[in-house]
Amino acid sequence: SLLRLHTGWRRDWAAIVPGEFSSSGRTDLLFYEAAAREGAFYTADANGGISLLRLNRGWRRDWTAIIPGNFGGSGHTDLLFYDPTA
Numbered sequence: 001s002l003l004r005l006h007t008g009w010r011r012d013w014a015a016i017v018p019g020e021f022s023s024s025g026r027t028d029l030l031f032y033e034a035a036a037r038e039g040a041f042y043t044a045d046a047n048g049g050i051s052l053l054r055l056n057r058g059w060r061r062d063w064t065a066i067i068p069g070n071f072g073g074s075g076h077t078d079l080l081f082y083d084p085t086a
Helices: none
Strands: 015-019 028-033 038-044 050-057 065-069 078-082
Touching: 015 065
Parallel strands: none
Antiparallel strands: 015 028, 028 038, 038 050, 065 078
16 A cells, blocks of 8 residues: 655656665665766655655766665665766
């Protein structure tokens, strides 16, 4: 069943990536917007609410894939950014 409905979101995200970015034990989200060169990390709560953790600016526009995984073995989500032009 629906936990919560969020409206008013941007419509130009190139990717929405799930992961464990906040050490909360819940799934967090990364929203990547290529044209604005931004990546916004949000944390989720148990009621379906989300809060901005960090907004990063100056990201590359060429990433066609952002792959989450535990590549470093830390138990937290690492990210692999793929740029086919590089």
